Amino acid sequence: MRIPCPLCGPRDRREFYYYGSDDYLNRPGEDAPPEAWDDHLHLRDNPAGLTRDLWYHEQGCAAWIELHRNTVTHEILSARLVAERAGAAGANGASTGTSRKKAAAPAKGTKA
Amino acid sequence: MRYSGFKVFTEGLFGNKGWQPAWREPQPKSEYDVVIIGGGGHGLATAYYLAKNHGITNVAVLEKGYLGGGNVGRNTTIVRANYFLPGNSEFYSHSLKLWEKLEAELNYNVMHSQRGQIVLFHSDGQRDAAVRRGNSIANQGDDAELLSRDQLKRMVPYLDYEQTRFPIYGGLIQRRAGTARHDAVAWGYARGADARGVDLIQNCEVTGIDIENGHVRGVQTTRGPIRAKKVAMVAAGRSGQVAAMAGMRLPIESHVLQAFVTEGLKPVIDSVISFGMGHFYISQSDKGGLVFGGDLDFYASYASRGNLPMLEHVMEAGMTLMPMIGKAKILRGWGGIMDMTPDGSPIIDKTHIEGLYIDAGWNYGGFKATPASGWCMAHLMATDQPHEVARRFRLDRFRTGHLLDEEGTGSQHNLH
Numbered sequence: 001m002r003i004p005c006p007l008c009g010p011r012d013r014r015e016f017y018y019y020g021s022d023d024y025l026n027r028p029g030e031d032a033p034p035e036a037w038d039d040h041l042h043l044r045d046n047p048a049g050l051t052r053d054l055w056y057h058e059q060g061c062a063a064w065i066e067l068h069r070n071t072v073t074h075e076i077l078s079a080r081l082v083a084e085r086a087g088a089a090g091a092n093g094a095s096t097g098t099s100r101k102k103a104a105a106p107a108k109g110t111k112a
Numbered sequence: 113m114r115y116s117g118f119k120v121f122t123e124g125l126f127g128n129k130g131w132q133p134a135w136r137e138p139q140p141k142s143e144y145d146v147v148i149i150g151g152g153g154h155g156l157a158t159a160y161y162l163a164k165n166h167g168i169t170n171v172a173v174l175e176k177g178y179l180g181g182g183n184v185g186r187n188t189t190i191v192r193a194n195y196f197l198p199g200n201s202e203f204y205s206h207s208l209k210l211w212e213k214l215e216a217e218l219n220y221n222v223m224h225s226q227r228g229q230i231v232l233f234h235s236d237g238q239r240d241a242a243v244r245r246g247n248s249i250a251n252q253g254d255d256a257e258l259l260s261r262d263q264l265k266r267m268v269p270y271l272d273y274e275q276t277r278f279p280i281y282g283g284l285i286q287r288r289a290g291t292a293r294h295d296a297v298a299w300g301y302a303r304g305a306d307a308r309g310v311d312l313i314q315n316c317e318v319t320g321i322d323i324e325n326g327h328v329r330g331v332q333t334t335r336g337p338i339r340a341k342k343v344a345m346v347a348a349g350r351s352g353q354v355a356a357m358a359g360m361r362l363p364i365e366s367h368v369l370q371a372f373v374t375e376g377l378k379p380v381i382d383s384v385i386s387f388g389m390g391h392f393y394i395s396q397s398d399k400g401g402l403v404f405g406g407d408l409d410f411y412a413s414y415a416s417r418g419n420l421p422m423l424e425h426v427m428e429a430g431m432t433l434m435p436m437i438g439k440a441k442i443l444r445g446w447g448g449i450m451d452m453t454p455d456g457s458p459i460i461d462k463t464h465i466e467g468l469y470i471d472a473g474w475n476y477g478g479f480k481a482t483p484a485s486g487w488c489m490a491h492l493m494a495t496d497q498p499h500e501v502a503r504r505f506r507l508d509r510f511r512t513g514h515l516l517d518e519e520g521t522g523s524q525h526n527l528h
Contacts, residue, residue, distance in 0.1 A: 001419050012421075013411075013419065013421055014421045018410045018411040018526060019524070020365060020412070020524060020525055020526065021365065021412070034511055034512075035511065037511075038363075038510055038511035039361075041454065041510070041523045042363035042454045042510040042511075042523060043361040043362065043363055043510075044352065044361065044362065044363070044364060044365045044525070045352070045356075045361060046352030046353075046362065046364055046365050046366055046412070047352070048350070048352075048353055048366075048414040051412060053411070053412060055411075071366075071412050071413050071414045071415070072413075072414045072415060073415070074413065074415055074419070
């Protein structure tokens with residue numbers, strides 16, 4: 001699988017560290033209840049199909065990247081820097097569960 | 113029909129015309145006391161023990177494909193009970209004891225072979241950890257024995273003891289550990305459950321779970337609706353999709369784990385060898401193929417096949433450990449979908465929906481757990497109380513902080 005790094009171009013999957021679902025970006029606020037932390041750290045939609053997850057270009061530009069990809073076919077639809085997400089840097093409040101659903105980014109097909 | 117050596121002999125004399133199908137192919141009834149979603153090892157074992165231990169026989173096992181077509185037919189067949197943490201330790205101990213009686217219990221040859229499993233260590237610190245783990249296993253009542261480098265060399269002379277990166281200091285062996293014929297375990301439980309009246313319904317995919325006022329009422333399937341008083345979700349890597357039908361999000365992320373088998377060779381590896389530092393383990397099947405694997409591909413996947421980087425890594429680790437296998441030809445590789453939890457331990461619990469139960473989150477340790485998983489899930493469903501050895505496998509333990517993180521790697525699904 002080759003991952004289209006927005007800064008470096010298509011690179012081998014081995015250059016990237018995988019962190020997991022983009023749920024990790026929705027960090028609860030300091031006063032959030034335990035349920036919000038459970039939601040953030042543990043519970044997952046775990047879709048068979050399209051997902052958004054986080055990759056760190058460890059052996060490249062050291063950017064955190066959000067991939068929009070398919071967990072069944074390994075097709076990658078798009079990639080963007082986490083830093084360019086709306087409300088980036090974990091500044092938003094408690095995860096609501098619905099905020100995870102975001103509009104699809106412009107797709108440039110990259111076959112796994 | 114009871115299987116025996118005598119039966120094999122007499123059937124051989126008369127053209128093998130007397131064999132019968134091992135289970136029926138019933139049409140689904142409109143209602144059951146218990147419906148089990150998932151006809152893999154754990155689902156079939158649950159059905160078997162519901163019937164055998166609790167007399168609950170009005171049970172259907174619904175399988176979207178064929179029985180045993182999922183992870184129970186895609187694993188590397190290792191059976192062991194070398195866990196450390198209270199909660200895991202007694203559960204796998206119970207499972208190993210069930211394995212030791214399984215063939216007599218099921219009247220089915222599951223080819224359980226207690227050939228021993230050796231976990232290697234490569235430093236003084238790892239030796240100390242192995243001693244501690246061994247003592248913990250012994251305290252649980254199971255066997256563990258520390259092997260010095262010299263003892264290990266006599267048993268498995270073909271390892272590369274002098275490799276510069278991970279020189280081998282010794283190993284921890286559990287002699288009661290070993291392997292079993294994975295498909296036969298599913299078939300044996302299926303046959304035993306069927307004989308006790310359980311309906312095994314294949315090609316029947318569950319498409320919805322009916323819930324009214326917080327109570328489960330039944331399921332919708334591709335073969336029509338089926339009412340049920342109790343429903344069990346036993347869907348391994350697909351647990352996320354099944355639970356979503358009940359409106360639940362699970363502490364599970366599904367990952368692909370690869371395994372490989374070589375052409376058949378003469379007997380050479382007579383135990384299971386785990387090389388943790390290289391993410392590699394190997395055994396030899398009774399057909400002669402070397403069966404080995406490594407770690408996850410590390411990213412969420414339902415592809416049932418892996419990618420090349422992990423294949424390359426596994427081959428490198430194998431060559432590091434035992435260069436003698438370098439000329440063996442790989443016959444095939446495959447992937448299974450692992451239901452990874454944030455602490456690496458499973459879930460056997462009720463849900464917040466009355467009558468809906470879950471058995472999931474087996475990570476890559478589900479095969480050896482099959483008997484105890486079925487035993488404990490059946491106990492939970494029959495009595496509504498957790499079984500003594502599975503009482504810590506709570507669904508809510510992540511929220512309450514009672515994690516069972518055997519490897520101590522933290523709350524990231526792919527690190528276990």
